[in-house]
Amino acid sequence: MTPADRPSQHTPELRAAARHFGRRRFLTTTGAAAALAFAVNLPAAGAASAAELDAARITDDPFTLGVASGDPLPDSVLLWTRLAPAPYQPDGGLPAQRVTVTWELALDERFRRVVRRGRATAHPEFDHTVHVEVGHLAPAHVYYYRFRAGSWVSPAGRTRTAPARGSRAGAGLSFGLVSCQKYDEGYYTAYKHLAEEDVDVVFHLGDYLYEYAVNSAGGSRVYPTGTLPAEFNRETVTLEDYRLRYALYKSDPDLRAAHAAHPFVVTWDDHETENNYADDTPENSVPPEEFLLRRAAAYRAYWENMPLRRPQLPEGPDLKLYRRLHWGRLAQFDVLDTRQYRSNQAYGDGWQYSGPESEDPSRTLTGDAQERWLINGWHRSDAVWNVVPQQVTFSRRYNSTTLPSKVSMDSWDGYPASRERVLAGAQAAGVENLMVLTGDVHVHYAFDIKRDFSDPGSKTIGTEIVTTSVTSGRDGAEKPSNWDTLMTANPHMRFFNGRRGYVTVSLGRELARADYKTVSHVTTQGAPLTTAASFVTEVGDQGLKPA
DSSP, X not given: OOGGGSOOOOOHHHHHHHHHHOHHHHTSHHHHHHHHHHHHTOOOTTOOOSOEEOGGGOOSOSXXXXXXXXXXXXXXXXXXXXXXXXXXXXXXXXXXXEEEEEEEEESSTTOSSEEEEEEEEEOGGGTTXXXXXXXSOOTTOEEEEEEEETTEEOOOEEEEOOOOTTSOOTTOEEEEEEOOOOGGGOOOHHHXXXXXXXXXXXXXXXXXXXXXXXOSSSSSSOOTTSSOOGGGSSOOOSHHHHHHHHHHHHTOHHHHHHHHHSOEEEOOOSTTTSTTOBTTBOSSSOOHHHHHXXXXXXXXXXXXXXXXXXXXXXXXXXXXOOEEEEETTTEEEEEOOSSTTOOOOGGGSSEEOOOTTTTOTTOOSSOHHHHHHHHHHHHHOOOSEEEEEOSSOOSOOOSOSSSSOOEETTSGGGOHXXXXXXHHHHHHTTOOSEEEEEOSSSSEEEEEEESSTTOTTSOEEEEEEEOOOSSTTTTEESSOTXXXXXXXXXXXXXXXXXXXXXXXXXXXXXXXXXXXXXXXXXXXXXXXXXXXEEEEEETTEEEEEEO
């Protein structure tokens, strides 16, 4: 069934909201925000509930979805939780009343040396999620945190602050890379192993959830409840749909363990909203005003359920997710959003031959504002490593050994002018140690980034580390059927593996090391962890070499 043939998943309430506010008004932030509120009876962001629920009246554990932290700064951490005694119910098992939650931050895991404590409000308007920005902390410190609601105490989490902005970060930095975790295609065994890794931070590069229907038949899991509620057996469209889907994913104990063990820096790809959408263009043939209402619901649920700070709070269908983080003077991270502002995929999407449509210089993957922000940030950077966490494959990727070859219209290959502007911007800014971090494709890749991909002898100006999926694609294979073709057609591709897993990267002042971790199976539990390959790239001499 083609996208145009698929029936609209939009509810009558969503369509009524779009019609009520009209296309012209809807295609503004204010109009879409108002339409979202109209469709789901949602008060304005920040509005307080009329009544408060005494937390002592909560009779079941409200911390079923665990805790998380994110976006570490030198003097601040972001702490997250959600109150949901019954997470598979639309209201999480709580009435539409606000709940006061207390939190603690300590230097030790037994909470004998508490350095900060306070109160926060879990608002029903935000699905009783809690985002606490704790400030006035010491740089480069490990902290432990927990929440309380009435007599209930959350699991403890471990987080850390970044080094001081001007420091050399002498101990270096280690981080994990994950992406693509379709719940019904396998167990989160990779997260179980990642929770035990000694890393400073984890970057999630998108597809935290999938919008497709999930039911108790045909999946790769034995569901905890035997049969999932019917609410999951439909595509996510409404705010309630997306909220329930996050509850399903976050109910997994291995995902909760990884969040508790490490701070996360997150960015989305397409499936947090809808497959392969581009800006306001949906996959399906629905009016833009209807899709933007869906996008507004998806973006709000994303912010609610991710460890994100206040500046990322969405306004209607808009959420400024791209942002910059520093790890002393060792690394600058420019986290990108390659979905929200992109031109529509050329030639109908998929794998196609390049041509005038895809090569149009006006086409963009990042949008003009984000592109300028990225390049201007490089001009001001004093970091040894300039790292770009983002979603889709950056390096050229042919799928045939004969030319011309088709390329993916959804990746940077479908936006070559946009990629060229970014590469030229890095060169003009004097970026010497560029590293691009990528998810999306459900395989491990290692690429040398060439200044001119059409010339194998061109200068290598950086590296691209592509992490495989956590579960998407089920077990996979060490050498997929196209392994020989891709390795031959792309001489700058240094590694290709189709198993599930993650990557760990260590950055130092002399070199970086990437370890590609895999598990042999995810459709059953208990797979051991294997390091499938390791590579290093040296400061001032970019190019991946086997470690």
